[in-house]
Amino acid sequence: MLCGSKEDWQTGQVLRRALNTYGGVQYCGPNTVVGGVKEPSFLLWDCTEVPKMEHMNGILVFKNSFCSQKGKIADGVLPVLDSQNEAAAEILRKSGCIALTCGTAPRDTVSIASLRQDESVVSLQRSVITLSGEVVEPHDFPVHVKKEGGVYPLLAACSVLLLAGVPSAKGYTF
Secondary structure: OOOOOOOOEEEHHHHHHHHHHHHEEEEEOOOEEEEEEOOEEEEEEEOOOOOOOOOOOOOEEEOOOOOOOHHHOOEEEEEEEEEOOOOHHHHHHHOOOOOOEEEOOOOEEEEEEEEOEEEHHHHHHHHOOOOOOOEEEOOOEEEEOOOOOOOOHHHHHHHHHHHHHHHOOEEEOO
């Protein structure tokens, strides 16, 4: 799930490109449903507020435009947010969830080690557990981008791929 303003398209665009590369994605957004392959590995639901979630596993990515104070994160949902996103952090505090933070600070779970127009190096700073329960240990990996989209969208897309269990040892390209 992707949560934030409809006008905030950059994170969703980068995330869709990454998910299309690694198994295909069906995108459900405001007045839009788009599929790329016959049996996509991913479903990306773009919404403005945290949806009511019961008995489900998944990844919830907060756009930087998220500003709602409504909602509760269900057990089994792994939140991803920019460490500067106070509104998302408040929802997480109310829910008692542990989140994967993205940013440039040493305390962020996923951060940028180096940034160039066509290739960056991303650092996983601490161990994370994937949706399937596998542990991914800290490491750096290259990310080749075909189209620049900003630091947080890049980090959010890498975080989703990591949490989904897409191997990162050789890096990502999207």
